[in-house]
Amino acid sequence: xxxxxxxxxxxxxxxxxxxxxxxxxxxxxxxxxxxxxxxxxxxxxxxxxxxxxxxxxxxxxxxxx
Numbered sequence: 001x002x003x004x005x006x007x008x009x010x011x012x013x014x015x016x017x018x019x020x021x022x023x024x025x026x027x028x029x030x031x032x033x034x035x036x037x038x039x040x041x042x043x044x045x046x047x048x049x050x051x052x053x054x055x056x057x058x059x060x061x062x063x064x065x
Contacts, residue, residue: 007015015031022029044050053059 007018019029019031051062053062
């Protein structure tokens with residue numbers, strides 16, 4: 001059985017406690033860190049996935065398209 005649990009505002013100590021409980025119960029534990037929105041935006045810029053506009057009017061036109 002696979003279960004996903006998301007912890008928001010959990011400090012490092014709490015995460016370590018959950019990991020230790022999983023180890024004691026012989027449960028496989030996998031931790032995936034969520035990519036922050038800033039990191040995602042930086043990656044999009046590095047990959048050239050960004051539209052650039054010279055004027056605000058060009059930007060508005062792209063929203064209507």
